[in-house]
Amino acid sequence: MSVRVQADPNQPQAQDQSFSAAFELQGNPDQGELRLYTPLGSTAAGIQWTPINAVLQAHGETRQFRDLAQLITLVLGTDVPVTALFAWLAGQNQEVDGWQVDLSARNQGKIAARRMAPALPAELQVVLDN
Template sequence: MQTGLRTGRISLQVQSEPVQSFSASFELKGTPERGELSLISPLGSVLGVLRWSPGEAVLDSGGGKVQRFSSVDELMAQATGAAVPVTALFAWLQGDNASVSGWTADLSRYAEGRITARRVQPAPPADLRVVLDQ
């Protein structure tokens, strides 16, 4: 897996009641096992930095607010509203249509820097969209 920096925009919509939406610019570096994901608002302020390594997952929301989680999936769920599968996300960002239970990825526009994925299980459904910087 690539360990270089990937940047772009990410959005996630969870079809819950009420619908939860999240979108931000991102900077992703590392691997599925050890990495860092910075989420940045449209105005350029850092919304949070997610860091993970074996046995540790941390969300730094700035201002000294740090939350610790038992897994990167739990961390992603807290930060974005749904447990985005980090291992599959790294694969999708490389153009590899990795399968993960409950998710279906569409890489048909990968050459344009666009990735979509849909979670059908567990409920509620969720839609993930990624636009990579070229």
């Protein structure tokens, strides 16, 4: 999984942000678990969520959030439509305002999505390994 968020052109010192990690995902938009791995295979972070909260475990710390959206925004640097992401992973072309998804390579295990508005442009790429 990789995420890239373009820098705000109104902030001269700002730089593009990017994040990339291998991952394991279980569950659904309401309840589940996501593990992010370093290039060497160790766990970089663990995320668990329920309808009432989300928990991030990383760098020997545990942090609580009110929901998964708040946690993802902190970890990835941008909001990602979680419900749509699960649909996209299942091969369903769920529409989300401001986002364009490309599922044309889904059978080869690749999904790409771009946010054009309302926030800064962002790209999400997922490569699935069954």
